[in-house]
Amino acid sequence: MSLLELDDVHTYYGESHILQGLDLSVEDGEIVALVGRNGVGKTTTLRTALGLTPPRRGTVRFKGEDVTGTEPHTIADSGMGWVPEDRRVFAHLTVAENLRVAAHAAVDPDARLDEAYDLFPALERFADKEAGDLSGGQQQMLAIARGMLGDNDLLLVDEPSEGLAPQIVSDVVEALRAASADTTMVLVEQNFRLAMDLADRFYLVDHGVVVEEGDTAGVTSDDERIRRYLTA
Numbered sequence: 001m002s003l004l005e006l007d008d009v010h011t012y013y014g015e016s017h018i019l020q021g022l023d024l025s026v027e028d029g030e031i032v033a034l035v036g037r038n039g040v041g042k043t044t045t046l047r048t049a050l051g052l053t054p055p056r057r058g059t060v061r062f063k064g065e066d067v068t069g070t071e072p073h074t075i076a077d078s079g080m081g082w083v084p085e086d087r088r089v090f091a092h093l094t095v096a097e098n099l100r101v102a103a104h105a106a107v108d109p110d111a112r113l114d115e116a117y118d119l120f121p122a123l124e125r126f127a128d129k130e131a132g133d134l135s136g137g138q139q140q141m142l143a144i145a146r147g148m149l150g151d152n153d154l155l156l157v158d159e160p161s162e163g164l165a166p167q168i169v170s171d172v173v174e175a176l177r178a179a180s181a182d183t184t185m186v187l188v189e190q191n192f193r194l195a196m197d198l199a200d201r202f203y204l205v206d207h208g209v210v211v212e213e214g215d216t217a218g219v220t221s222d223d224e225r226i227r228r229y230l231t232a
């Protein structure tokens with residue numbers, strides 16, 4: 001049984017038919033990357049899994065259960081976490097308060113916070129700083145740490161490297177790599193090399209369907225079957 005399974009999903013925004021029969025599956029313990037040009041439907045795929053934009057046709061299964069049409073908060077409560085593109089940290093709460101909100105359901109929230117600080121030492125240094133005053137990279141790490149503290153079975157991470165300087169991206173990559181030891185992830189990522197580097201498997205999306213998929217080992221953007229879908 002796959003942890004997450006999208007089977008022939010068709011998702012619309014109004015009359016715009018965005019996902020046009022997309023299939024994917026995610027197995028326990030792996031990192032799966034969704035890659036492809038801007039606007040092909042990667043974020044919509046995450047939103048479909050989360051129930052934020054339910055499909056008009058097709059099936060979403062999470063942990064073997066059909067969750068198509070289930071309310072997003074119910075899907076989230078069953079163990080699907082989301083680190084959205086815009087990060088959405090609580091700007092006027094401190095870093096520690098942000099983490100505490102995320103860990104509220106844990107048996108021992110303090111112990112969970114310590115684990116998060118082990119993984120993301122920078123967050124401990126800024127524990128008392130308001131999240132809104134952090135840099136983009138620090139906010140991204142806080143958003144990832146919050147996703148992890150939710151004790152999710154699956155974490156959907158949207159564009160973690162977007163808008164970050166290269167040096168900061170490598171810190172975020174290390175944080176994601178560390179986080180992936182405990183959490184299965186789906187990663188939407190514009191940076192193809194970074195996606196191949198982090199993920200075990202990839203799905204290349206174009207016009208709302210999967211056009212290539214496979215193991216990431218040895219795959220490069222020079223590969224002819226990949227290149228034609230990445231260049232405009």
Ligand SMILES: Nc1ncnc2c1ncn2[C@@H]1O[C@H](COP(=O)(O)OP(=O)(O)OP(=O)(O)O)[C@@H](O)[C@H]1O
Pocket residue numbers: 013016018036037038039040041042043044045
């Ligand atoms: N709320 C919305 N209402 C209408 N159309 C939307 C909405 N959100 C996204 N779209 C359109 O749906 C298509 C797919 O968008 P989506 O965000 O899933 O693409 P993407 O592959 O994640 O690309 P990006 O990296 O630009 O976010 C795009 O054409 C986009 O303009």
